[in-house]
Amino acid sequence: MDVIELPRLTDTKTADTPLESNAQYSPSEGVPLTDPTLCRTIVGCLVYLTITRPDIAYAIHIVSQIVSAPTTSLLFPSTSSLVLRAYSDADWASNPIDRKSTTGFCIFLGDSLITWKSKKQTVVSRSSTEAEY
Known part of the structure; x- marks a missing residue:
């Protein structure tokens, strides 16, 4: 059976991410932030940054999952x-x-x-x- 190679994906290299691979955060961890606006703004900027920095995409994906109710667990x-x-x-x-x-x-x-x-x-x-x- 032949392996199908997708265009330009065979030469990719792995990159370290500033977050462990199996990290899981939940809204029940930590104390809710009194003003989550700044946290949401920062995460939004980081999501935009992943266009040019795909090495941080996984970490931003995990953080953005709890941005609706951010807590002190990420601070x-x-x-x-x-x-x-x-x-x-x-x-x-x-x-x-x-x-x-x-x-x-x-x-x-x-x-x-x-x-x-x-x-x-x-x-x-x-x-x-x-x-x-």
Whole structure:
């Protein structure tokens, strides 16, 4: 059986999204906002932005589902500082088959995790220093 290839869709690449894949929010989470107008305006602008930034389309889709009754569950806590912290690590040759290393990182804005990634490196490192670099 032959696979049908859609035009221009075979060379697409995946992109990281600033939201976990199985994220689910409901109107019962958090406290309802007293004035949801600003939230709706921002989400509307972000929906328009997805025309040129399809990498954020999934996250905006999830957020726009609860824009009719927005709550504080999507807001950064006011007690959180706006300090950006990043952590990274790599192991050396952890895959016993191809001896490639794995790299991971996470970035926090205040107390909120805003992005993370774990990925097998594309080359074989000859030392733990090279794997970390």
